[in-house]
Amino acid sequence: MSTNKSCTLRVVIAPDSFKECLAAEQVAQAIARGWRLAAPDDQLVTVPLADGGEGTTRALTEARQGQLHTVKVTGPMGEPVSAHYGLVNEGEIAIVEVAEASGLHCVPASSRNALTASSVGTGELILAALEHKPKTLIMGLGGSATTDGGAGILQALGARLLDHGGHPIPGGGNGLAELASLDLAPALERLAGVNLVVACDVNNPLLGPNGAAAVFGPQKGADSRQVVELDRNLGHFARLVEQQGMDIASFPGSGAAGGIGGMVAGILGAELRPGIELVMETVELESHLAQADLVITAEGAIDSQSAYGKTPAGVASLAKKYGVPVIGLAGKLGAELGELHRLGLSAAFSITPAPMELQEAYTQAADNLETTAGQLARLVHSVSGRR
Incomplete structure (x- = not known):
């Protein structure tokens, strides 16, 4: 499946770190690499975030x-x-x-x-x-x-x-x-x-x-x-x-x-x-979201706890203000995401392609982020190209 080159999107990539694995900047760059390979004409803006913890x-x-x-x-x-x-x-x-x-x-x-x-x-x-x-x-x-x-x-x-x-x-x-x-x-x-x-x-x-x-x-x-x-x-x-x-x-x-x-x-x-909130305010994330067509956030785990003060919740809530869809990527995905969806998270996906040991997941995290982002770009452009 090829991407539709006639539809150029402005994509804001605003992830947290993957704890004990990748810094937020590394997560953002891996997502950007994968997206750019599949949709090279899109405008990408990377805004690494943190919620008070590591990074x-x-x-x-x-x-x-x-x-x-x-x-x-x-x-x-x-x-x-x-x-x-x-x-x-x-x-x-x-x-x-x-x-x-x-x-x-x-x-x-x-x-x-x-x-x-x-x-x-x-x-x-x-x-x-x-x-x-x-x-x-x-x-x-x-x-x-x-x-x-x-x-x-x-x-x-x-x-x-x-x-x-x-x-x-x-x-x-x-x-x-x-x-x-x-x-x-x-x-x-x-x-x-x-x-x-x-x-x-x-x-x-x-x-x-x-x-x-x-x-x-x-x-x-x-x-x-x-x-x-x-x-x-x-x-x-x-x-x-x-x-x-x-x-x-x-x-x-x-x-x-x-x-x-x-x-x-x-x-x-x-x-x-x-x-x-403090970090998003400092990095002026809102100014980027106001002009975005799509937002991608990410964290090592996205689950029911993520709705309470974590990066995916903050990004989703702010993007909802501008009606911008938000996709979350995670190494581990929980089942109870209802509150995150209510806050503004459109959908969330695990980057882990198969069951694996934790250390193996750490080692492959950057590659898995890149692969998932590329597939996601192809899906988004396939859907937007048919509208």
Whole structure:
């Protein structure tokens, strides 16, 4: 089947990353390659996105023509990792993300330990960004390997989280069980005068069956017993913080990134914003969608959870405003997509051609995106050519 060359389309390609596999830019380029091979006359616009998780720093920094900086920090399991932060507007705005310093991708699946993984590296990344004296610090949540309520960040910023003997508590969610007292003043002083804006990709509370430990703990290596332990420890942390007149547990998004969402909002005074909305606004996606004939978005998995703050939902909702159809591509496709369709997603397709091991799917992801995009272009032009 050949494409109809008489019908030229303006196609906006606006994907997220495929976690632990391809960056958003790589996903966008793979889709563009496949589409261009099948429909070379179409006008393609690639706009890599993120929802507050992995890739947020790069997406925002490049969109604002800023500079990326690299620094060595402590990874979630204590090993050194290279992490990036961005500076834009001549250093007035700094951009960091939890995934860079404390992300799941920093730890092999076999080595993940939800009880001991610490967010201290994210705190070190924040300190590096603060050296430039920004007026605003944008922080992306999501993709974390930790469930420590942001305790590691507080410790890196100078807060004193002590056990009954007056010693610093150990890192990780496990260490919160030993917490007896906390002095938050040094961390608050570090951020004095800085406007902290946090891009959050989930609405989960800190505690309970929909909380940080229960929902996200298993993917970070926690078994059912450890989930209960982590939830209990986060509750203990929240009660001690509450004694100082602060709330880290009662609002949507407080469970984001293993409880970091609750900490940054409740203790550090951050403004929590839906991550995808912040990113779409920064990269001026709406101006591209207003002129588009078709939009393609993508994420590693598109399922029922994607309707709640994830990139496909954000793109679909914004495109619906202009009556532009949106097609989603994913490595893994869920069955319950009704809410996404109501938001504006026209259709979604899996790029995986046959059952395969996860590592094989990772390896073939770029090729599978390219192939699927090419077939999709042929279908779209075949249908549009008959109208």
